[in-house]
Amino acid sequence: MKSNTVSIIFFSxxxxxxxxxxxxxxxxSLPTISKTLDSPASTVQMTLSVYLFxxxxxxxxxxxxxxxxxxxxxxxxxxxxxLIGTAGCxxxxxxxxxxxxxGIQGFGASFGQILARAIIRDLHSPSEGTRITAxxxxxxxxxSIIGPNIGAILTSFYSWKFIFIIVFIYGVIILLxxxxxxxxxxxxxxxxSINPKEIFNNFYILxxxxxxxxYTISLTLVFGCIFAFISSGPFVATExxxxxxxxxxxxxxxxxxxxxxxxxVTSKLITVRESSNLFLIGLYISVLGGIxxxxxxxxxxxxxxxxxxxxxxxxxxxxVVPIGFTLxxxxxxxxxxxxxxxxxxxxxxxxALFGYITVILYDNSAIPMSIVMLVLTSFSLLxxxxxxxxx
Numbered sequence: 363m364k365s366n367t368v369s370i371i372f373f374s375x376x377x378x379x380x381x382x383x384x385x386x387x388x389x390x391s392l393p394t395i396s397k398t399l400d401s402p403a404s405t406v407q408m409t410l411s412v413y414l415f416x417x418x419x420x421x422x423x424x425x426x427x428x429x430x431x432x433x434x435x436x437x438x439x440x441x442x443x444x445l446i447g448t449a450g451c452x453x454x455x456x457x458x459x460x461x462x463x464x465g466i467q468g469f470g471a472s473f474g475q476i477l478a479r480a481i482i483r484d485l486h487s488p489s490e491g492t493r494i495t496a497x498x499x500x501x502x503x504x505x506s507i508i509g510p511n512i513g514a515i516l517t518s519f520y521s522w523k524f525i526f527i528i529v530f531i532y533g534v535i536i537l538l539x540x541x542x543x544x545x546x547x548x549x550x551x552x553x554x555s556i557n558p559k560e561i562f563n564n565f566y567i568l569x570x571x572x573x574x575x576x577y578t579i580s581l582t583l584v585f586g587c588i589f590a591f592i593s594s595g596p597f598v599a600t601e602x603x604x605x606x607x608x609x610x611x612x613x614x615x616x617x618x619x620x621x622x623x624x625x626x627v628t629s630k631l632i633t634v635r636e637s638s639n640l641f642l643i644g645l646y647i648s649v650l651g652g653i654x655x656x657x658x659x660x661x662x663x664x665x666x667x668x669x670x671x672x673x674x675x676x677x678x679x680x681x682v683v684p685i686g687f688t689l690x691x692x693x694x695x696x697x698x699x700x701x702x703x704x705x706x707x708x709x710x711x712x713x714a715l716f717g718y719i720t721v722i723l724y725d726n727s728a729i730p731m732s733i734v735m736l737v738l739t740s741f742s743l744l745x746x747x748x749x750x751x752x753x
Contacts, residue, residue: 386509391522413468414714420472425703444470506618511611518608577690583742586716593717617676624680644681651675652739
């Protein structure tokens with residue numbers, strides 16, 4: 363692949379969208395799986411949390427591997443594992459096996475965003491990288507529009523297992539494109555050996571970097587907020603607000619549209635405004651969304667107020683995600699893969715935890731979810747301000 367902007371945006375978009383697509387197509391089927399397999403919501407939600415925990419652990423592996431053997435070989439290994447996990451989910455007939463293979467799928471998918479960011483960092487400066495990341499991030503939003511609607515339609519009119527066929531085809535596309543079109547971007551002189559001592563030393567360097575910590579903590583809390591919605595939202599929509607399964611994908615569509623729109627706006631604004639200031643504005647918007655969804659749930663509990671607050675939070679992510687990921691690792695170009703690894707591990711681990719806690723608290727109302735989302739958005743802003751002032 364030549365280092366032109368269009369090709370980089372296209373390929374990094376494919377990689378960034380693999381995990382959102384695998385998750386978002388699956389999410390609308392959760393209530394149906396719960397009924398079909400006669401499993402409680404908390405058990406079915408484990409297919410999300412285990413996926414995300416495996417996703418987090420995988421990121422500790424893919425970043426150092428990509429820095430050692432290069433980007434292309436790492437992508438090929440990751441996508442093969444992803445395909446094995448996806449096929450396993452399709453052929454599984456009980457919830458325990460689905461949980462197991464979802465873990466394999468998550469481990470395989472975890473290479474996507476790490477390698478996308480590392481490839482962008484290989485070829486572009488932080489400022490240009492932020493702009494390209496914003497465009498690629500829109501692909502994640504597109505996956506969140508297409509995925510839930512595909513999943514809802516397949517679940518309602520055919521079978522939820524068909525979801526894994528579609529996801530498998532997506533993985534095959536990445537496998538073929540990487541094998542045929544992609545050319546290595548990690549220069550030989552920048553490659554590092556896989557040395558556990560060196561990896562942990564690099565982790566220590568990153569943890570001492572106050573810039574890395576500021577953006578990582580805030581990103582993690584905002585991601586945890588949206589994952590709380592992804593985990594509990596389908597149950598709230600179908601069981602509390604009585605939304606039909608076939609229409610469940612439409613619940614997530616406004617969020618994805620808000621995310622895409624604000625990602626596009628961010629790609630323009632970063633050329634004229636300071637990125638860190640835009641990030642802070644994004645955090646304020648996320649708090650507004652948290653307040654909206656909480657007050658709406660208490661005063662006017664219906665699907666409209668729920669989605670309106672969630673849309674505001676999704677819009678804020680269109681700002682904080684491309685900027686936060688880029689600026690968090692901007693001080694460490696030689697270990698960009700490792701930096702992406704640690705950031706992704708922290709973000710995914712806590713998102714899985716927050717999502718699981720939200721489902722455990724679920725009491726056939728939207729109140730527990732709205733409280734969790736308000737707390738997480740508020741802490742994301744307070745943490746960023748506090749660490750900034752301490753600096």
